[in-house]
Amino acid sequence: MKYIGFLFLLYLVAPGSTALNLSEGQTKDQDCSSYICESVRMILEHMVVMDERIKKLEDFSSQFKNFKNEFSYLKEIQNSANENLKINLIRLENRTTEVASDNAKFKEVVNRLQNDLKLQRESLKTQEEKYIKGLETLEKNLTTKEVNKTAEINKLSKRLDGLDTQIESQNKKTIAQEKELSEKMNKNIGLQKLEELTTKQLEMEKSMQKINETLKNVAYKKIGSKGYLIQETERRSWNDSRAFCMDLGGHLVSPQSQSELDALGKELKMDSHLYWMGVHDFSKEGEFVLDKTGQKAKFLKWRQNPDNYNNEDCVEFAYSGNQWGMNDNACSTRLNFVCERQLV
Structure with a gap:
C-alpha cells in the first residue's frame, strides 16, 4: 500500500x-x-x-x-x-x-x-x-x-x-x-x-x-455441552477419519439438532470446506444411520437430495446458501472432518 x-x-x-x-x-x-x-x-x-x-x-x-x-x-x-x-x-x-x-x-x-x-x-x-x-x-x-x-x-x-x-x-x-x-x-x-x-x-x-x-x-474444544476436535489441516477418507477419531476416544461428529449444527458451524470454515460426519447408509441404500449407535439418524439437514452418485454411502456437511447442510459423498474422497466426544 x-x-x-x-x-x-x-x-x-x-x-x-x-x-x-x-x-x-x-x-x-x-x-x-x-x-x-x-x-x-x-x-x-x-x-x-x-x-x-x-x-x-x-x-x-x-x-x-x-x-x-x-x-x-x-x-x-x-x-x-x-x-x-x-x-x-x-x-x-x-x-x-x-x-x-x-x-x-x-x-x-x-x-x-x-x-x-x-x-x-x-x-x-x-x-x-x-x-x-x-x-x-x-x-x-x-x-x-x-x-x-x-x-x-x-x-x-x-x-x-x-x-x-x-x-x-x-x-x-x-x-x-x-x-x-x-x-x-x-x-x-x-x-x-x-x-x-x-x-x-x-x-x-x-x-x-x-x-x-x-x-x-x-485435544477437544468444548462447544456447548460436547467436545469437538476440528481437523482442517489435512484431509482423509471417511474410514481413516473414523479411525482417527476412535484413536482419540471419540467418533465422527453427528449433530442432533439444527442449533447444535449451527453452534459447531461458527467454529468451522465456510469457504467451500467439506467435513465428514458419522452418518452412512452402508446396510440399506437411502436409510442413513448413526455410525456411533447404528440407529436411524433423526436429524438430517440436506443441502441437496442424496443421489448415491458413484456409490456415495457416506455423509459430509458444508456451508452453502447461508446455512450448513449435508450431502452424500463417496467414502474414499479425502475431506476434512470433525471428531466428537463427551468431555469427562
Whole structure:
C-alpha cells in the first residue's frame, strides 16, 4: 500500500499534463496520458485485491501458528507422561529383580535345610547299622560265653533301648522340621511380594489411563455441552477419519439438532470446506444411520437430495446458501472432518 499515494498523485497530475499538451496541439500526448491513467487505475485495483489476499494469508498464518503451539503443548504433555512411564517401568524392573534375588536366597536356605536333614538321617542310619553289627557279634560270642555275657547283653539291650528312644526323638524333631519347612514353602513369601508388585503395576496402568483421558480431553474444544476436535489441516477418507477419531476416544461428529449444527458451524470454515460426519447408509441404500449407535439418524439437514452418485454411502456437511447442510459423498474422497466426544 505504500505506493498507492504516489500512484494517486500520478493519476491527478496526468490530466493536467494532458490539458497542457492539448493547448499546444499535441493530440498524441493526450492519448498517451489517457493510457497512463487507465493503467494506473488498473494497478490500483490490482493492489487492493493483493492487499486483501495478504490480509487473508496473515490470518491463515496466525491460525496455523496457534494450532502449532497447541500441538507442541500436547506433545510436551505426552512426552512427560512417557518419561514418567519409563521411570516407573524401570523401578518395577528393579523391584522384580530384587524379588527374584530374595526368592533365590530363600531357595538356597531351603536346600541347605534339606541337605542338613539328609545328613542327619544318614548319620543315624550309620549308627544304627553299627549297633546292629555289634549285636550280631555279641550273639555269636554268646554261643561260647553265654553265661559270662548275659549281664553284658542286658546292658547292651538297655543301650539299644536308649538308642531307639533317641532315634525316635530325633525322627520326631526331623518330622517337625519338615513340617515347618513345608509351611514356609506354602506361604511362599516371594509370590506375595510379586502379587504386591502386580497390584502396584495395575495402579500405575490406571494412572496412565487417567493421564491419557486427560490428554484426550485437552485435544477437544468444548462447544456447548460436547467436545469437538476440528481437523482442517489435512484431509482423509471417511474410514481413516473414523479411525482417527476412535484413536482419540471419540467418533465422527453427528449433530442432533439444527442449533447444535449451527453452534459447531461458527467454529468451522465456510469457504467451500467439506467435513465428514458419522452418518452412512452402508446396510440399506437411502436409510442413513448413526455410525456411533447404528440407529436411524433423526436429524438430517440436506443441502441437496442424496443421489448415491458413484456409490456415495457416506455423509459430509458444508456451508452453502447461508446455512450448513449435508450431502452424500463417496467414502474414499479425502475431506476434512470433525471428531466428537463427551468431555469427562
